[in-house]
Amino acid sequence: MRDVAVIGAGCTTFGEKWDTSFRNLFVEAGALALEDAGVAGEQIDALYVGNMSAGRFIEQEHVGALIADYAGLASHHVPATRVEAACASGGLSFRQAVIAVASGLEDIVVAAGVEKMTDVGTGASVDALAGAADREWEGFAGATFPGLYAMIARDYMHRYPLTREQLGLVAVKNHYNGARNPIAQFQQEINLETVLKSSLVADPLRLFDCSPITDGAAAVVVAPLDRAREFTDTPIRVLASAQASDTITLHDRRDISTLDATIAAGQRAFRMAGLSPSDIDMVEVHDCFTIAEICAIEDLGFCRKGEAGRLTEEGVTALNGDLPVNTSGGLKACGHPVGATGIKQVYEITQQLRGEAGRRQITGAQIGMTHNVGGTGATVAVHILGV
Amino acid sequence: MSVARFWRKIPQRYNLIGTRCTTCGRYFFPPRSFCPECRRAGKIVDHKFAGNGKIVTFTVIRTASEQFEQLTPYVFAIIELDEGPRISAQIVCSPDEARIGMRVKPVFRRIGADGVSGVIYYGTKYAPAE
Numbered sequence: 359m360r361d362v363a364v365i366g367a368g369c370t371t372f373g374e375k376w377d378t379s380f381r382n383l384f385v386e387a388g389a390l391a392l393e394d395a396g397v398a399g400e401q402i403d404a405l406y407v408g409n410m411s412a413g414r415f416i417e418q419e420h421v422g423a424l425i426a427d428y429a430g431l432a433s434h435h436v437p438a439t440r441v442e443a444a445c446a447s448g449g450l451s452f453r454q455a456v457i458a459v460a461s462g463l464e465d466i467v468v469a470a471g472v473e474k475m476t477d478v479g480t481g482a483s484v485d486a487l488a489g490a491a492d493r494e495w496e497g498f499a500g501a502t503f504p505g506l507y508a509m510i511a512r513d514y515m516h517r518y519p520l521t522r523e524q525l526g527l528v529a530v531k532n533h534y535n536g537a538r539n540p541i542a543q544f545q546q547e548i549n550l551e552t553v554l555k556s557s558l559v560a561d562p563l564r565l566f567d568c569s570p571i572t573d574g575a576a577a578v579v580v581a582p583l584d585r586a587r588e589f590t591d592t593p594i595r596v597l598a599s600a601q602a603s604d605t606i607t608l609h610d611r612r613d614i615s616t617l618d619a620t621i622a623a624g625q626r627a628f629r630m631a632g633l634s635p636s637d638i639d640m641v642e643v644h645d646c647f648t649i650a651e652i653c654a655i656e657d658l659g660f661c662r663k664g665e666a667g668r669l670t671e672e673g674v675t676a677l678n679g680d681l682p683v684n685t686s687g688g689l690k691a692c693g694h695p696v697g698a699t700g701i702k703q704v705y706e707i708t709q710q711l712r713g714e715a716g717r718r719q720i721t722g723a724q725i726g727m728t729h730n731v732g733g734t735g736a737t738v739a740v741h742i743l744g745v
Numbered sequence: 746m747s748v749a750r751f752w753r754k755i756p757q758r759y760n761l762i763g764t765r766c767t768t769c770g771r772y773f774f775p776p777r778s779f780c781p782e783c784r785r786a787g788k789i790v791d792h793k794f795a796g797n798g799k800i801v802t803f804t805v806i807r808t809a810s811e812q813f814e815q816l817t818p819y820v821f822a823i824i825e826l827d828e829g830p831r832i833s834a835q836i837v838c839s840p841d842e843a844r845i846g847m848r849v850k851p852v853f854r855r856i857g858a859d860g861v862s863g864v865i866y867y868g869t870k871y872a873p874a875e
């Protein structure tokens with residue numbers, strides 16, 4: 359197996375982009391990534407795109423070929439593959455690109471993610487997102503995504519010492535980081551009172567515990583490590599690529615408030631890289647809801663179960679803490695265009711490792727991690743990147 | 746959800762028909778025709794669940810998809826049936842009444858509808874049993 363490196367990365371701004379279409383979002387992110395890598399279109403050997411539900415959001419399927427076409431690659435007949443695993447589609451797209459290069463089958467591969475969510479109303483998008491859970495045995499009964507994570511939060515708070523205030527501080531911290539990220543959907547700091555006074559969505563989760571509906575796209579270019587310096591002076595090494603699955607329904611899990619797929623993918627990633635949690639300088643975790651960040655920090659092995667709320671309150675996960683979490687602002691503040699999120703996480707870690715993260719730069723960053731979840735934890739992708 | 750897709754699951758949705766592996770004694774709802782534990786050695790038979798159980802965790806859903814918008818706020822829970830399997834369902838009670846560990850029993854109710862004049866779906870909700 360060959361070593362793989364990220365040689366370029368690009369990302370659109372995230373937000374409610376009424377004036378931009380699905381295909382234009384992708385073209386913008388792809389062009390930024392290729393320009394960053396100094397790669398020409400005809401050098402691309404393959405393209406993977408993470409996308410959850412173009413079928414529901416814009417009534418368009420077959421988006422692999424569509425995207426290759428609008429990226430100007432139709433005449434090169436580049437292999438273009440859509441990857442779908444709900445909100446983990448981007449993480450899996452990146453992993454497929456890494457596998458393609460590691461195997462020796464392809465050399466220069468683009469891994470992208472895109473989602474255009476605001477062309478339908480809130481009710482329709484809530485219903486489309488509910489397709490990430492079990493339609494027959496969760497959705498049909500009336501489950502919503504915030505509702506499922508709310509049940510995780512309720513179970514967690516019943517068993518471990520997590521206060522409503524500590525949960526709110528996750529959102530406060532991520533908005534602080536988002537205010538320092540020029541691509542973030544929300545670039546305003548908020549205080550705890552804003553979170554605690556926002557409207558209830560699914561008790562105990564409030565509006566400011568939830569990631570928003572977002573349009574956006576991100577793309578990265580990967581290549582064999584031994585060719586990376588043809589393109590860039592700052593290749594970012596892929597030290598580990600891991601993935602795990604679990605039951606599709608939340609109610610069938612071994613433990614409601616532990617994501618076993620996060621534990622499995624995290625352990626596989628650390629083993630593959632020969633590293634442990636104390637080696638990680640910063641991590642982008644899948645905070646689709648505040649409770650999800652709490653669970654992720656613990657299930658990835660950064661602390662014991664029940665401790666992440668206290669660590670958040672003590673500032674350990676802040677930009678200037680010992681373990682900065684979601685320097686991009688996370689899904690909460692940077693935004694969550696579902697299929698693009700996993701690629702945006704790689705984009706953020708790449709920026710940090712190159713020292714290009716501006717006002718949110720972690721000094722001396724050497725090793726970073728990404729954690730991307732599909733559904734309530736039925737799919738998890740974890741990657742470790744290093745300089 | 747299409748009429749055929751709903752109709753296929755009527756035995757389970759109306760009558761809580763699941764399955765049981767007589768080799769290892771595990772119960773399955775929704776029904777499985779293959780025991781993940783015993784694999785091919787498992788012998789699967791139908792089992793009608795009584796439907797009694799307790800709340801494992803719950804929420805009060807206040808923002809729902811279009812199909813359920815008119816029901817908000819509604820209590821939604823994971824229930825552990827006495828035979829072991831867990832399911833997700835609405836609880837017919839006030840938002841302040843629900844609590845973890847509360848005993849519940851099944852009730853036959855309208856679950857939702859496809860628009861104003863569309864098909865009405867029925868199924869099992871749960872109510873406090875105490």
Ligand SMILES: [Zn+2]
Nearest residue numbers: 766769780783
């Ligand atoms: Zn069995």
